[in-house]
Structures are given as structure tokens and as C-alpha cells.
Amino acid sequence: MTKIAPSILSADFSILKEEIMDVEKGGADYIHVDVMDGQFVPNITIGPLIVKSIRPVTDLPLDVHLMIENPDRYVQQFADAGATIISVHQEACVHLHRTIQLINRAGVKSGVVLNPATPVETIKPILPEVDLVLLMTVNPGFGGQTFLDMVLPKIKKVAEWKKELGLSFEIEVDGGVNPETAPLCMEAGANVLVAGSAVFNKNDRAKAIQTILNP
Ligand code: DX5
Ligand code: ZN
Numbered sequence: 609m610t611k612i613a614p615s616i617l618s619a620d621f622s623i624l625k626e627e628i629m630d631v632e633k634g635g636a637d638y639i640h641v642d643v644m645d646g647q648f649v650p651n652i653t654i655g656p657l658i659v660k661s662i663r664p665v666t667d668l669p670l671d672v673h674l675m676i677e678n679p680d681r682y683v684q685q686f687a688d689a690g691a692t693i694i695s696v697h698q699e700a701c702v703h704l705h706r707t708i709q710l711i712n713r714a715g716v717k718s719g720v721v722l723n724p725a726t727p728v729e730t731i732k733p734i735l736p737e738v739d740l741v742l743l744m745t746v747n748p749g750f751g752g753q754t755f756l757d758m759v760l761p762k763i764k765k766v767a768e769w770k771k772e773l774g775l776s777f778e779i780e781v782d783g784g785v786n787p788e789t790a791p792l793c794m795e796a797g798a799n800v801l802v803a804g805s806a807v808f809n810k811n812d813r814a815k816a817i818q819t820i821l822n823p
Pocket of ligand 1: 615617618640642673746747748749750751752753782783784785802803804805806
């Protein structure tokens, strides 16, 4: 079963609680939280304080995507704030294995993220240690960008390795996911779809979610 993780980056922050409750009611599986530091990516968004305040609002897992330099410094804070999954960019981690261990030891699920131009070979050694692999289908930083289909072979490769190695991590895609691009991702082997604008820019979120999952 494919899961959907609406990204609150495209929500109305003045009514964030209602927005989260609306997508939960509409069939969301995870709430995707985009953390940006203005360094690793050009944009600045939210920190542990917001994660802490939305934790009691929903029963859904909080899927926290860290787009920040030197994420080791903040893993514990996001874990304490109530993150369910903490994902870090391979490109932001000098010692990726150490960072993944840090997340696992913090008692939360761990994820590793790759930018579109980063080869999947860079994460093969750590696959047995992660709960999720997130393949960016846009260059991170903003919602509403165009899906990059050059990432599809990367999804296929990771799905192949998962099978070969008998592992159970989830394969997530993020960026430009909509009813047209979702089937390509699912076919390639993704089982978690992040969608920001394709969910929050629609009035009927339940319908938007259903249309992405069953186009
Ligand atoms: C992009 C973020 C995404 C973003 C996706 O840097 O990581 O999660 O919210 O937005 P859409 O679905 O609009 O491309
Ligand atoms: Zn994201």
C-alpha cells in the first residue's frame, strides 16, 4: 500500500492545526515537516519549536526532513520535540554513518536523503541501518517545483537493492509529486509519496490525496 505524506510547507501557517487535522481526516499517512536553515538550502522554514507544538495535534507520524548543514547538532532536539522519523541529507553529512547511528540511538526512525544529482551508490553501505530512503525529485528548498524524471532510475536501483539485500526500509519521493508523476514513482518502487502543493493548494484535501494515490 502506497502511503502519502503531505508536506506542511504548502499549508496555511496561520491555521496550521486545522490544516494538519484536515489532511489527517483526508487520509494522510505521515505529516512531512520541511526544516530548512538558509545554508544547506536557500530558504528558512521551521525548527524544533514548531515540531513540538504540532506533536499533540495529530496521531500521525511526523516525518521530519532536515535540509540543514551539520544536522548532528539538532538530532536530539528534534527527537525530543516529537519527531517520528528524522531524515538527513547525505550531502550535509561528512560522517553519514555516525549521523545515522546518532538518530537510531535517539530512539527515532532514521532516514537518508539524496539530492537529484547525487548517485545512489553513496548510500549503499548504510542501507541496512536506515528505516527510510528519501529520493528528492526536485532540488530542495521550495514547494511547487517541477518533477525531475531523471530520478526515476535511482528509485529503481534502490528498490532493487532493497530486494536483493532483503531489507525493509521505505522508499520515499519528495518534490513535484502530483497525479501525473505519482504513478511513475510507484512504478519505479517508491512506497511513500510526499506532496505539498498538490494537496494543500486544493480545497478538498481528501479528494486531492485520493487522486494522487489512485490517479
Ligand atoms: C522541497 C521540500 C518538499 C516540498 C514539496 O524542498 O522538501 O517537501 O514541500 O513540495 P511540492 O510537493 O509542492 O513539490
Ligand atoms: Zn521535504
